[in-house]
Amino acid sequence: MTTEAPPKLFGEPVRRVEDARLITGSAKYLDDLKLPGMAHVAILRSPYAHARITSIDTAKAAAHPGVIAVFTGEDFEHLPALPCAWQAGGVENFVNTPRALEIDRVTFTGAGVAAVVAESKYAAEDALELIEVGWEPLDVLVDAEQAAAEGALQLHENAPGNIVMDWTCGDEQATADALGEAEVVVEERVVNQRLIPTPMEGRGAAAEFEPATGRYTVWMSSQDPHIMRLLMTAFVFGIPETKMRCVALHVGGGFGTKIFLYPEYVLMAALAEKVGRPVKWVETRRENYAATTHGRDHTTYLEIGAKRDGTITALRAKTYANLGGVLSTIAPGIPTTLYGRMLSGAYRIPNIHCRVLGVYTNTGMVDAYRGAGRPEATYLVERAVDLLARELELDPVAIRRKNFIPPEDFPYDPGILRGLHYDTGDYGKALDRALEIVDYEGFRSEQEEARGQGRHLGIGFSTYVEICGAAPSAWIGTVGEGWGASMWESATVRVHLTGKAVVTIGTQPQGQGHETTASQIVASELGIPIEDVTVELGDTQGAPFGYGTYASRSAAVGAVAVYKSLQRIKQKARRVAAHMLEADVEDVEFEGGRAFVKGSPETGKTIQEIAGAAALAYDLPEGEEPFLDDTTYYDPPNCTFPFGTHVAVVEVDGETGEIALKRYVAVDDVGVVINPMIVDGQVHGGIAQGIAQALWEHGIYDENGQLATSSLMDYAVPKTGFFPPFEIDRTETPTDVNPLGVKGAGETGTIASTPAVVNAVVDALAPLGIRHLEMPLTPERVWRAMHGAKG
Amino acid sequence: MHVAITVNGGLREADVEPRTLLVDFLREHLGLTGTKVACDTSQCGSCTVHLDGKAVKSCTVLAVQAEGATITTIEGLAANGALHAVQEAFHEHHALQCGFCTPGMIMTTVDLLGRNPDPSDEEIRHGLEGNLCRCTGYHNIVRAVHEAAEAVR
Numbered sequence: 001m002t003t004e005a006p007p008k009l010f011g012e013p014v015r016r017v018e019d020a021r022l023i024t025g026s027a028k029y030l031d032d033l034k035l036p037g038m039a040h041v042a043i044l045r046s047p048y049a050h051a052r053i054t055s056i057d058t059a060k061a062a063a064h065p066g067v068i069a070v071f072t073g074e075d076f077e078h079l080p081a082l083p084c085a086w087q088a089g090g091v092e093n094f095v096n097t098p099r100a101l102e103i104d105r106v107t108f109t110g111a112g113v114a115a116v117v118a119e120s121k122y123a124a125e126d127a128l129e130l131i132e133v134g135w136e137p138l139d140v141l142v143d144a145e146q147a148a149a150e151g152a153l154q155l156h157e158n159a160p161g162n163i164v165m166d167w168t169c170g171d172e173q174a175t176a177d178a179l180g181e182a183e184v185v186v187e188e189r190v191v192n193q194r195l196i197p198t199p200m201e202g203r204g205a206a207a208e209f210e211p212a213t214g215r216y217t218v219w220m221s222s223q224d225p226h227i228m229r230l231l232m233t234a235f236v237f238g239i240p241e242t243k244m245r246c247v248a249l250h251v252g253g254g255f256g257t258k259i260f261l262y263p264e265y266v267l268m269a270a271l272a273e274k275v276g277r278p279v280k281w282v283e284t285r286r287e288n289y290a291a292t293t294h295g296r297d298h299t300t301y302l303e304i305g306a307k308r309d310g311t312i313t314a315l316r317a318k319t320y321a322n323l324g325g326v327l328s329t330i331a332p333g334i335p336t337t338l339y340g341r342m343l344s345g346a347y348r349i350p351n352i353h354c355r356v357l358g359v360y361t362n363t364g365m366v367d368a369y370r371g372a373g374r375p376e377a378t379y380l381v382e383r384a385v386d387l388l389a390r391e392l393e394l395d396p397v398a399i400r401r402k403n404f405i406p407p408e409d410f411p412y413d414p415g416i417l418r419g420l421h422y423d424t425g426d427y428g429k430a431l432d433r434a435l436e437i438v439d440y441e442g443f444r445s446e447q448e449e450a451r452g453q454g455r456h457l458g459i460g461f462s463t464y465v466e467i468c469g470a471a472p473s474a475w476i477g478t479v480g481e482g483w484g485a486s487m488w489e490s491a492t493v494r495v496h497l498t499g500k501a502v503v504t505i506g507t508q509p510q511g512q513g514h515e516t517t518a519s520q521i522v523a524s525e526l527g528i529p530i531e532d533v534t535v536e537l538g539d540t541q542g543a544p545f546g547y548g549t550y551a552s553r554s555a556a557v558g559a560v561a562v563y564k565s566l567q568r569i570k571q572k573a574r575r576v577a578a579h580m581l582e583a584d585v586e587d588v589e590f591e592g593g594r595a596f597v598k599g600s601p602e603t604g605k606t607i608q609e610i611a612g613a614a615a616l617a618y619d620l621p622e623g624e625e626p627f628l629d630d631t632t633y634y635d636p637p638n639c640t641f642p643f644g645t646h647v648a649v650v651e652v653d654g655e656t657g658e659i660a661l662k663r664y665v666a667v668d669d670v671g672v673v674i675n676p677m678i679v680d681g682q683v684h685g686g687i688a689q690g691i692a693q694a695l696w697e698h699g700i701y702d703e704n705g706q707l708a709t710s711s712l713m714d715y716a717v718p719k720t721g722f723f724p725p726f727e728i729d730r731t732e733t734p735t736d737v738n739p740l741g742v743k744g745a746g747e748t749g750t751i752a753s754t755p756a757v758v759n760a761v762v763d764a765l766a767p768l769g770i771r772h773l774e775m776p777l778t779p780e781r782v783w784r785a786m787h788g789a790k791g
Numbered sequence: 792m793h794v795a796i797t798v799n800g801g802l803r804e805a806d807v808e809p810r811t812l813l814v815d816f817l818r819e820h821l822g823l824t825g826t827k828v829a830c831d832t833s834q835c836g837s838c839t840v841h842l843d844g845k846a847v848k849s850c851t852v853l854a855v856q857a858e859g860a861t862i863t864t865i866e867g868l869a870a871n872g873a874l875h876a877v878q879e880a881f882h883e884h885h886a887l888q889c890g891f892c893t894p895g896m897i898m899t900t901v902d903l904l905g906r907n908p909d910p911s912d913e914e915i916r917h918g919l920e921g922n923l924c925r926c927t928g929y930h931n932i933v934r935a936v937h938e939a940a941e942a943v944r
Contacts (some may be wrong), residue, residue, distance in 0.1 A: 015882060015883065016882070018890070019890075020882075022890030023865075023878040023881055023882055023890075023894075023897065024866065024868075024869060025824070025825015025865035025866045025894045026825065027890055028865070029824075031818075031824070031828070034822075122811075198924055199889070200835065200924070200926075201889070201891040202829070238842050250887045251889065285830045285831045286831065361797055510889050511889030513888070513889070677885045678885065680885070681885045681931060681932075684927055684928035684930040684931065685926045686889060688930075689928075690926075711830070712832055713834060717923055717925065719920045719922075719923065720919040720920055720929040720933070721920050723930070725933070
């Protein structure tokens, strides 16, 4: 029997299999979950940034119609504070983490102190207002530098000087020497402002408890349900992982915020047990802003040293990383491993030293936000290179090209990655393509002409490199460079009797289209129609284990696990087919959905026939087990390092300080691309978030620790009209780390775009003597700089 | 209070608290969870439905205000099993990622194209400014709206 195999789908812009649910409203997210007998939970949160709780009276709330019970922190005193699972490597970390509900003190506005369980969410919210808390407000610190200054108020007994950790990487003495000897040194204080990630779906959790088995089921809007189960069972409840099932449904965006274990998830599991009914809590947007993690918030003292010809000789950074009132799950890991160790950027910088002070303040928790450390590193390096170019009166493109790590130097050891190497790269190629698209020479003439007319046109570059595909477990585990876990991924592929395939993966998408990309790989390798592939994810009862989706690892690690299983399935298919064809297995090959005898493709068996024979097992080769399936645990030997060039073209209005983003060009190299449509979408969304940091977004606390940007009325999430169409292209330099050649594409846009925009605005205003501006570049800030500069 | 509202072609009646929001009536009472809540302050447009043919944010309409009205939600957009041209265009042009804003974005787009069958880039970007998306950077949404406009015409 011969049938036409479907075309290979790997590398094609296959339309997403997820969409049918999403465009019709049938996809189920956390808040769409309705369990029989389910009660609703609302949480009372601290109105103060720093205060002692002297009393809580819940009697009136408990008596309110529809209220089932009211709980305070003391009801959960037996549960330990949440774990901090990724501490800064090689140094002491002074850890303070949140509890399910705080008991006697709060350290940021929005900390949960009481919970109402009620028959409806309206009743639960009504009753919140009836809880009477005795507050004793305390003095407040919001700025990391001030909190770390001598004599500052102490927020936690175990953290002298409010320091979470004092971490360094690189060679301190050599860097000091190189800066001392440098022909030119440029210094700047650079602020990477606090951002509020704002996924459209906030967080939420639901739980039920089965007394007969002592087993919890917890549903969460999560990027990593397996990790949630691990952290809750091992570190909070002290039960075996078999006593908890964690499930993520459709997740409405995460951008990092849904990696972490939050107090509310623990609280839901504990409440379900206490009230003996399923419970659900879904945060409001105000709760999302106050109590879900924020991102960035670095203040850095930067020095870059170079020769007069522009050759960079040293870079030194001292960074205050504001980590909030208590630590989120992997807070100390982000500004250390993922920031300090990426400060070489795309350049040969022989001497680098970075010191990071993680600092407690009375602000919301700060943890990974899309890019997680790499946007902060890239912003610093790309601003540093531009500042240096300005100082030396060099072209920003020329100085980048001069310092690029050349293609022949890969694998490249930047000296600060603790043994990891940049895998592959051709930085000049991506830069060339971007220059061609933007017509750099043409732009410079246009700019000169515009300047003659008193107009302020500018162009900005960002030639970034980032790290994806976390991570080799041995690198992560041995000396605390990563969180207290390994970082492999698993995949199980089963080909059923009918030839339909089911793939179970441990990664957990939030819009990235994992079902589509995994299906493409299966369909391509097995030669079956994509409709014949089903992807199961999001449930700890599915994949054996999975570390989840973040750090652009789902293709570079997760998809590779799928691919490896498929190779073994094809091997087994060959053995079974050889038996069916009465041929020697060495003479049988598998291609296009069929196994056939080499040289005579007309004699063969389809994958459907082979799967049927393997499942029925009436007549299998001697010693062969029934069924076509396989499970892979893939532990990558290295991380992957995507790169590229982003270019922004802006015009600044001299009268108003308003910035018009006229063009945005991105040339990314993410290695081999599985689905270009999906990768383009990731790049678009990332660019939008990065531009938004440069121009609009800023999570602001006032001096009392009140979040001034506490809703979408105040926090500037960009709208449709804020952007031009993006002009994007790619170069393709496969990685040699994995057999697919894929590097990862979820965060490049966010990492690259912020400095490109700021560099463009500073370029536009260079004739006024402006060399640096702090983000976000609001019209007021730009106008003041322009007029101050003129005056 | 008693309300009677025609939703996706069928008359639905219920007794609700006067303060019940239309979105809660749709989601909690009727189980039509395709309509989403994402901001509490009427900024994001995730809860957009059609009330008597016009796009409204159902988080700022009381269920009792919709008494006697005709509501269409994302679940009611496809007719006789065939997707609406806007749904098709969003799929074809990858105008959605996590999908949470998508029902509202699609309902607003249908309304926009009803008022302006051939919108320019600028008109699309202006017309969708009441709907936030955090995933797509809006690039593919704008393309999808153009495509849908052509299909509808």
